[in-house]
Amino acid sequence: MKISARNILKGKIVEITKGATTSHVRLDVNGAIVTASITNESVDELGLVKGKAAYAVVKSSDVMIGID
Amino acid sequence: MKISARNILKGKIVEITKGATTSHVRLDVNGAIVTASITNESVDELGLVKGKAAYAVVKSSDVMIGID
Amino acid sequence: MKISARNILKGKIVEITKGATTSHVRLDVNGAIVTASITNESVDELGLVKGKAAYAVVKSSDVMIGID
Amino acid sequence: MKISARNILKGKIVEITKGATTSHVRLDVNGAIVTASITNESVDELGLVKGKAAYAVVKSSDVMIGID
Amino acid sequence: MKISARNILKGKIVEITKGATTSHVRLDVNGAIVTASITNESVDELGLVKGKAAYAVVKSSDVMIGID
Amino acid sequence: MKISARNILKGKIVEITKGATTSHVRLDVNGAIVTASITNESVDELGLVKGKAAYAVVKSSDVMIGID
Numbered sequence A, B, C, D, E, F: 001m002k003i004s005a006r007n008i009l010k011g012k013i014v015e016i017t018k019g020a021t022t023s024h025v026r027l028d029v030n031g032a033i034v035t036a037s038i039t040n041e042s043v044d045e046l047g048l049v050k051g052k053a054a055y056a057v058v059k060s061s062d063v064m065i066g067i068d
Helices: A040-045 B040-045 C040-045 D040-045 E040-045 F040-045
Strands: A007-018 A022-029 A032-039 A053-058 A064-067 B007-018 B022-029 B032-039 B053-058 B064-067 C007-018 C022-029 C032-039 C053-058 C064-067 D007-018 D022-029 D032-039 D053-058 D064-067 E007-018 E022-029 E032-039 E053-058 E064-067 F007-018 F022-029 F032-039 F053-058 F064-067
Touching: A007 A032, A007 A040, A007 B032, A022 A040, A022 A053, A032 A040, A032 B007, A032 B064, A064 B032, B007 B032, B007 B040, B022 B040, B022 B053, B032 B040, C007 C032, C007 C040, C007 D032, C022 C040, C022 C053, C032 C040, C032 D007, C032 D064, C064 D032, D007 D032, D007 D040, D022 D040, D022 D053, D032 D040, E007 E032, E007 E040, E007 F032, E022 E040, E022 E053, E032 E040, E032 F007, E032 F064, E064 F032, F007 F032, F007 F040, F022 F040, F022 F053, F032 F040
Parallel strands: none
Antiparallel strands: A007 A022, A007 A053, A022 A032, A053 B064, A064 B053, B007 B022, B007 B053, B022 B032, C007 C022, C007 C053, C022 C032, C053 D064, C064 D053, D007 D022, D007 D053, D022 D032, E007 E022, E007 E053, E022 E032, E053 F064, E064 F053, F007 F022, F007 F053, F022 F032
16 A cells, blocks of 8 residues: 555664553664554554564654754 | 653754645655644744754654555 | 554545645545545645545544544 | 534444553444544543444544555 | 543634635633644534634644653 | 644643553643643653643644534
């Protein structure tokens, strides 16, 4: 599937923390760590494991801008 | 302000497209382009301009994971 | 790409309204109309046009429940 | 209350999975399964149970479009 | 409709700015200004006008916490 | 950091409920209770505790409008 989300950042899974219903998946994207909070089912269904290549996908309306 | 959002990616503004009420701000984050859809007012209030250093800020519950 | 979003609803595009930066795309999903607010660029890049088959994709953390 | 969210899909609850703080509620909407990730409190307060009629409510800015 | 969103803040509309497809609606909530970015259609369909009582509705997964 | 989010509501933390991966933080904002669903890590990293002053931060595209 090709998706309308503007932000698709390639990385590698460095950590997966499973909770009761929600997992936190951490990707290394060019040295920056990106954290995704997704359902446990998604983790299982996509077969996500540490070391696997994956993309962080974010809709542009969910991105804010910060300045120092 | 320090914020709970888990994803704060440092970059540089490479493009700003203003619409009637909504602007698209593009950041170069380590070579990856990140697009934020924010209000025109935020662009003005933060003084965002091309070339300025800025952060893309995303709550972890807004990040999905994709695989090939 | 396979994505972690839990909700991927198959439908057909019935209307596209383009604004200055943001488009509204309406899908008919089994008789229900689903509206997506996405960037104009996504519309162009995915080649979205009226009549085309498409999916409405929603992360489960963005779905609320209502009752009468 | 009448709400601005553009997507209000009528369905029936087919499953509720409660976690420590977050529940996953699955609705059958015309044969498609829609998953909502909401707080346990909402589940209790709305009296959500399997078999009950309910709506999946989604803001249009949270809907993405995918194509094959 | 009763909705699962945890945050329903009562206020009064103080300003509406219409764009090409997206409107910004500002509410005064106990002296604090809350801005909502919603579709023009929602503004029309709900008959939103300056001075009207209304609620700002936010899903708890869309609320971040900041500290000084 | 100064952030583009239009809604920054000052309040005081009145309750924190920790789950397996996700916490619910409740703020009293001028007498209204605002609930944020954030990661346990954010709670720890920001040192959030009951009684502490904090802000509820919400992007305007995540605010809906309701009417009676």
